Amino acid sequence: xxxxxxxxxxxxxxxxxxxxxxxxxxxxxxxxxxxxxxxxxxxxxxxxxxxxxxxxxxxxxxxxxxxxxxxxxxxxxxxxxxxxxxxxxxxxxxxxxxxxxxxxxxxxxxxxxxxxxxxxxxxxxxxxxxxxxxxx
Amino acid sequence: xxxxxxxxxxxxxxxxxxxxxxxxxxxxxxxxxxxxxxxxxxxxxxxxxxxxxxxxxxxxxxxxxxxxxxxxxxxxxxxxxxxxxxxxxxxxxxxxxxxxxxxxxxxxxxxxxxxxxxxxxxxxxxxxxxxxxxxx
Amino acid sequence: xxxxxxxxxxxxxxxxxxxxxxxxxxxxxxxxxxxxxxxxxxxxxxxxxxxxxxxxxxxxxxxxxxxxxxxxxxxxxxxxx
Amino acid sequence: xxxxxxxxxxxxxxxxxxxxxxxxxxxxxxxxxxxxxxxxxxxxxxxxxxxxxxxxxxxxxxxxxxxxxxxxxxxxxxxxx
Numbered sequence: 001x002x003x004x005x006x007x008x009x010x011x012x013x014x015x016x017x018x019x020x021x022x023x024x025x026x027x028x029x030x031x032x033x034x035x036x037x038x039x040x041x042x043x044x045x046x047x048x049x050x051x052x053x054x055x056x057x058x059x060x061x062x063x064x065x066x067x068x069x070x071x072x073x074x075x076x077x078x079x080x081x082x083x084x085x086x087x088x089x090x091x092x093x094x095x096x097x098x099x100x101x102x103x104x105x106x107x108x109x110x111x112x113x114x115x116x117x118x119x120x121x122x123x124x125x126x127x128x129x130x131x132x133x134x135x136x
Numbered sequence: 137x138x139x140x141x142x143x144x145x146x147x148x149x150x151x152x153x154x155x156x157x158x159x160x161x162x163x164x165x166x167x168x169x170x171x172x173x174x175x176x177x178x179x180x181x182x183x184x185x186x187x188x189x190x191x192x193x194x195x196x197x198x199x200x201x202x203x204x205x206x207x208x209x210x211x212x213x214x215x216x217x218x219x220x221x222x223x224x225x226x227x228x229x230x231x232x233x234x235x236x237x238x239x240x241x242x243x244x245x246x247x248x249x250x251x252x253x254x255x256x257x258x259x260x261x262x263x264x265x266x267x268x269x270x271x272x
Numbered sequence: 273x274x275x276x277x278x279x280x281x282x283x284x285x286x287x288x289x290x291x292x293x294x295x296x297x298x299x300x301x302x303x304x305x306x307x308x309x310x311x312x313x314x315x316x317x318x319x320x321x322x323x324x325x326x327x328x329x330x331x332x333x334x335x336x337x338x339x340x341x342x343x344x345x346x347x348x349x350x351x352x353x
Numbered sequence: 354x355x356x357x358x359x360x361x362x363x364x365x366x367x368x369x370x371x372x373x374x375x376x377x378x379x380x381x382x383x384x385x386x387x388x389x390x391x392x393x394x395x396x397x398x399x400x401x402x403x404x405x406x407x408x409x410x411x412x413x414x415x416x417x418x419x420x421x422x423x424x425x426x427x428x429x430x431x432x433x434x
Contacts, residue, residue, distance in 0.1 A: 021222070024170040027163070027242075029235065031353055034160040047352060050282055050345060052329040078352055086157070090353050099165065099246060099434075106163075107239050110353060118324075119352030120283035132284035133351045167434055183433060186363055186426060188410040214433055226434050235353075246434065254405075255433030256364035268365035269432045 002058025002113075003077045004049055009088045014075050023072035023095035027102035029110050031090040033083050037133075041126040047080040047089065050118040054078070061112040069105040071096040076109050078119055138194025138249075139213045140185055145224045150211050159208035159231035163238035165246050167226040169219045173269070177262040183216040183225065186254040190214070197248040205241040207232040212245050214255055274299060275338055279310065280345040288318045303327070303344060304334040322349050355380060356419055360391065361426040369399045384408070384425060385415040403430050 001017075011030065019026055033045050062074050072095040079089050092110045096102040124130040137153075147166065155162055169181050198210050208231045215225050228246045232238040260266040279294040286292045289310070300306035303325050311318075325332060326345040338344065360375040367373045370391070381387035384406050392399075406413060407426040419425065 019168070022170060022172070024168050024173075026166040026168065028166075029164075029239070030162040031235070032155070032160050032162065034158060034233075036158070037160075048283065049352075050280070050326070050329075050347065053326055053331070053345070056329065057331075097170075099167070099243075103165070103239070103243050107235075110235060114353035115350060117350055117352055118282065118326075118347050119350055120348065121351040122283075132287070132348070134349065184363065185433075186361070186407070186410075186428065189407055189412070189426070192410070193412075250431065250434035252431060253433055254363065254407075254428050254431055256429065257432040258364075268368070268429070270430065 001075055002055060002062055002117075003075075004051055004054055004058075005077050005079050006081050009077050009079050009091050011088065011091050014077055014091055015093055018073050018075050018093040018095050020072045020095045023097055025096045025099045025102040026093065027096075027099070027106040028091070028093040029106055030088055033085050033087045033089055035085045037123060040123070042085070042123050043126055044085070044124045045083045045089075046122045047078070047083065048120050048122065049078070049080045054117045054119055057117045058113060061109055061116065064112070065094070065105040065109050068108065069096070069101040070098070071101050071105045074105060074109060076113060078113065078117065080119065137211055138191060138198055138253075139211075140187055140190055140194075141213050141215045142217050145213050145215050145227050147224065147227050150213060150227055151229055154209050154211050154229040154231050156208045156231045159233055161232045161235045161238040162229065163232075163235070163242040164227070164229040165242055166224055169221050169223045169225055171221045173259060176259070178221070178259050179262055180221070180260045181219045181225075182258045183214070183219065184256050184258065185214070185216045190253045190255055193253045194249060197245055197252065200248070201230070201241040201245050204244065205232070205237040206234070207237050207241045210241060210245060212249055214249065214253065216255065275340040275342070277306075277338060277341070278343045279306075280343065282345065283348040283351070285318060285323070285346050285348050288314050288316050290315055298338065300338060302335050302337050303332070306338060306344065307334070307346070323347065324349075356421040356423070358387075358419060358422070359424045360387075361424065363426065364429040364432070366399060366404070366427050366429050369395050369397050371396050379419065381419060383416050383418050384413070387419060387425065388415070388427070404428065405430075
């Protein structure tokens with residue numbers, strides 16, 4: 001399941017939802033707001049989403065991961081709104097019987113979410129400027 | 137750092153050690169004991185290690201990961217002794233500025249640990265038999 | 273035929289059009305024509321090739337016909353994660 | 354020359370030699386010869402190609418010389434994780 005979170009991402013809760021008694025492997029990725037990006041000192045960061053479409057597209061990506069890889073459960077949550085340095089921006093977790101599927105599906109979901117889910121990052125920098133960030 | 141754990145692996149503590157204020161990406165893998173492996177119902181599982189050599193080899197693998205990938209911190213811990221269904225057998229976590237390095241280093245450490253670190257799995261099955269497990 | 277529509281702008285396209293929402297009456301038949309129609313309202317020249325379009329919360333292509341009451345969104349490249 | 358050595362067996366090799374440790378006096382000069390020497394004590398035929406060897410807690414190759422007081426380990430393929 002893909003969700004948009006307007007408050008802090010609860011990684012522990014998401015992990016509990018992803019683990020499964022039948023799945024021996026669990027792969028996960030967390031993206032954190034750091035004080036430096038593309039050579040600039042970041043003071044704060046905001047994510048904006050086209051919520052309805054983001055949730056649809058995010059869930060399509062999760063479904064694709066289930067079709068492509070032998071996985072048990074997969075969750076992804078993306079934070080929106082104003083984030084502070086040290087906040088978690090995105091969480092992806094996948095459980096599977098084998099590590100290969102867990103790793104590949106986790107990476108697939110993260111990459112596809114970054115590329116396709118309508119969410120945009122706006123950074124504020126120490127020089128007082130701010131701007132919309134183009135994709136890495 | 138690579139460690140051998142004779143009691144439950146403390147994933148939260150390992151994660152805190154791996155996260156770094158300068159690293160925006162965190163990738164992690166957990167291996168859990170499940171009640172089924174290679175078509176057999178598992179009742180319990182024991183890992184034996186050649187401790188001194190395992191710790192040396194595990195730390196060499198972590199060092200290799202640091203050389204091969206632009207990562208910030210990497211930890212791996214492997215449980216030994218008698219494990220129950222639902223126990224964590226191995227934990228790998230990597231922090232890095234970018235997701236690609238985090239994912240690749242996490243996978244590298246896991247694969248190399250499984251292949252090279254002198255640790256052996258002994259399973260007991262519902263039929264009362266037990267045996268040393270060959271590599272997947 | 274005149275259609276009443278709503279247009280949503282996201283990310284840097286809000287700056288391009290200086291708003292996140294436009295309501296207007298249009299004669300444009302498809303999104304491509306609508307885009308050309310509203311270009312005159314843009315403060316800067318947007319990079320059209322990188323824009324994705326949606327109607328009523330679903331991705332569509334630029335040739336998709338517009339009907340009365342549609343909500344059309346212009347989306348710059350995603351930059352989440 | 355006679356050397357006093359200790360041999361450690363791990364994993365399924367403990368079953369092959371019915372023990373996890375042997376102390377013995379040997380004339381073998383390297384690990385390869387030592388392995389041949391102790392094969393007569395094995396309950397089953399081990400798969401030599403899959404065995405790794407260590408001396409004093411460090412991986413070495415089969416041609417490594419044995420010296421008095423060495424602790425030699427025979428390791429089946431790892432199966433952790």
